[in-house]
Amino acid sequence: KISMFGAMADWMAVPLLRYDYGGAKLPRTGLSHPLIQPYGAYATRNGPPILIAIQNQREYLRFCNQVLEMPGLIEDPRFRDNPARCENVTQLKGIIDEHFQGMERDALIARLRESKIAFGEVNDVEKLSAHPALRRVETNTPGGLVSMVAPPACTDEKHDALGPVPALGEHSEAIRAEFS
Template sequence: MAALLQRQKTGKGCRIDVSMLESMVEWMGFPLYYAYQGQSAPPRQGASHASIYPYGPFEASDGKVMLGLQNEREWGILCHQVLEMPQLEKDGRFGNTTLRSQNRTELYQIICDRFKENTAVEVVEKLEKAGIANAKLNSMNDVWEHPQLEARNRFAEVETEAGFVKTSIPPGMSGDVQARLEPVPAIGQHNEKILREFGLEKKTTQQEKSEKDVKMSV
């Protein structure tokens, strides 16, 4: 839509370049600002699978790692090659995906205890070598400092009451066009303008006082 409007106004087209990373950052805008400049991020609501296990985030020594098992073959590989706990494969509590899901609290602790012996990067390397689906789980602060976003110049500054604040540029927007980032309005800044558009006028202090006096006399 932005490219069409740009063409209509200038007669020039835009190259559409949409990154999956930048699209996900756009979706994370609300929780991302909780973690602005190192503040605490809102608690995660869960990313584990409802019926397949282990599938979801697990703790390493310095962060979290996502992994997902799809079958019994991968469960065996995880036990032998990644956790280096071959006895776990035949443990009666974890004999199939249904049992693993039912006993996920115990299994989660076992996996985390093992993963915490390594950094998140080291755990990812082990999972990669074993051929198990994985990803390092970024924190909100990791997103603010993501090298790919910085390399693609996906951040700009927007003016607020508290000064200039870093913000992400909408995904898909051409780098040849400067993003229009108007100052963030203060609370109530445009109240009078909005009321006038609806044919209403903001009451003056004297009007409010007069109405209050009438109510009291009644």
């Protein structure tokens, strides 16, 4: 089985290691989708952004009716279907931004849950580092023991330990010999 959280944590391994061992938070690069709208991170009145993913027309109807409480958006020609929403994403994002910025984060999360709309809480690398679902494994490096994100795939709830990280140039001769 594959842990989706583990897969995302693995995807964040470089920024996470930078934070854990260098104390630096790398800047965000955005969370959006070019072919599905609305899809992206939206700010609320308080707290970190919420990522929403409306993946079909049925979800869009629920989103407009139950989350935004704006049924008029359903028949608006600019947002009637996904191709139109993608074409008019700036206007749609503006409407959603304005609405969500007036909502408390917990209230939005409750509405999204009740409406069965896919969402995620956007955390920074500091919260990822402290997340209770983050699994780690330790491995040896020339500089000492390091805690790494565990591989996301696992069998029988056991995870193979990572081998030691080689020192710079440690295997250079063997690699040169192999490819000469």
